[in-house]
Amino acid sequence: MNKQLSWAIIITGAGWLLPACKDDKAKTQQAAPPPVPVNVYTVAKGKAAYYDQYPATVTALNQVELRPQVNGYLTGIFFKDGSRVRKGQKLYEIDRQQYVANYQQAQAGLQVQETNLMKAQKDADRYHELEKHDAIAKQQVDYADAALEAAQKQVAAAKANVASVQTGLRYTTIYAPFDGTIGISQAKLGTAVSAGQTLLNTVSSDDPMAVDLAIDQKDLYRFEQLQKKGGTAKDSTFKLILPGQETYPHPGQIYLIDRAVDPQTGTIKARLVFPNKQSDLKVGMTANVQILNNAKTEKLLIPQKAIVEQMGEYFVYTTDGKAAHQKKVSLGTRIGDQVVINDGLNEGEQVIIDGMQKLKEGSPVQIGQPKPAGAPTAAK
Secondary structure: OHHHHHHHHHHHHHHHHHHHHHHHHHHHHHOOOOOEEEOEEEOEEEOOOEEEEEEEEEEOOOEEEEOOOOOEEEEEEOOOOOOEEOOOOEEEEEOOHHHHHHHHHHHHHHHHHHHHHHHHHHHHHHHHHHHHOOOOOHHHHHHHHHHHHHHHHHHHHHHHHHHHHHHHHHOOEEEOOOOEEEOOOOOOOOOEEOOOOOOOEEEEOOOOEEEEEEEEHHHHHHHHHHHHHOOOOOOOOEEEEOOOOOEOOOOEEEEEEOOOOEOOOOEEEEEEEEOOOOOOOOOOOEEEEEEEEOOOOOEEEEEHHHOEEEOOEEEEEEEOOOEEEEEEEEEEEEEOOEEEEEEOOOOOOEEEOOOHHHOOOOOEEEEOOOEOOOOOOOOO
């Protein structure tokens, strides 16, 4: 009897404990995490003048590789490596003896053919005169006309041969094709050179210099408008930042925009020109082009520190005053400690500017004093 009573007490006690455990667990689950203290920034529009930056390469408007058009040995070099040259200046000479001899031989051959032509002409004239008096057979006259025609063609062939040999002789001397700078000679005196094969040197124009950059197709219309606008000597729309981060002292302007967009990259090549009186710009230099973006439309700006990057994408946390909500944004140019927002936010929204490391979607927040939008300053 006592044993049965004991089991009844145990079962009753266990039944009383189970609801108590469930209540404690429910209370634990219902307890919300404490709000995260944050500060916010009110999104507002503002006018901003800044520079868009593009990687670029310095190149020459005109550049040509010098290669011989005849075979032979290099017998003359008439410039200093790396010097400026003028159009028509004599640069190289290839051994002329063989080509002079060939030219003289061709001239002699032409003279022989011209002599034969004179004889054939006299024979034809005499035979035609005899034919008028029926003093010669018609067949003889025909033979004379045929010989005259053959002699005429032989003279024409000899003249063509003279012109060909004369061209080869002329090609033994290589001249500068335009004003510019010549590089270090790739061939030395006495070198055997081959027509169309041996690289002798490279000449490139150096004032002005071209700067090539690839622009996104969405910026094409803007660049076309800048091209139509043109540029003046004092225009600062285009600045060149040299490899050492120095700003090139002379502004540039758009020279041309390529004919087509590259379908693989969605970009199109634009070419700027910069004056280069002091030869500070060299072909092949890498640099950055800064292009003034002075659009009159206002831009949304927020502090750079509000941006969260995740796997190459950018987000901000906004709040309605109670919880944090993550939004994906598209960024524009950074201006000082602020950044332009191209898409993803609206004016008047509040973005969280600190404490983001403790936040996730829906996290409760406790807002400090909101910070008003500051007036953006022009980029320098």
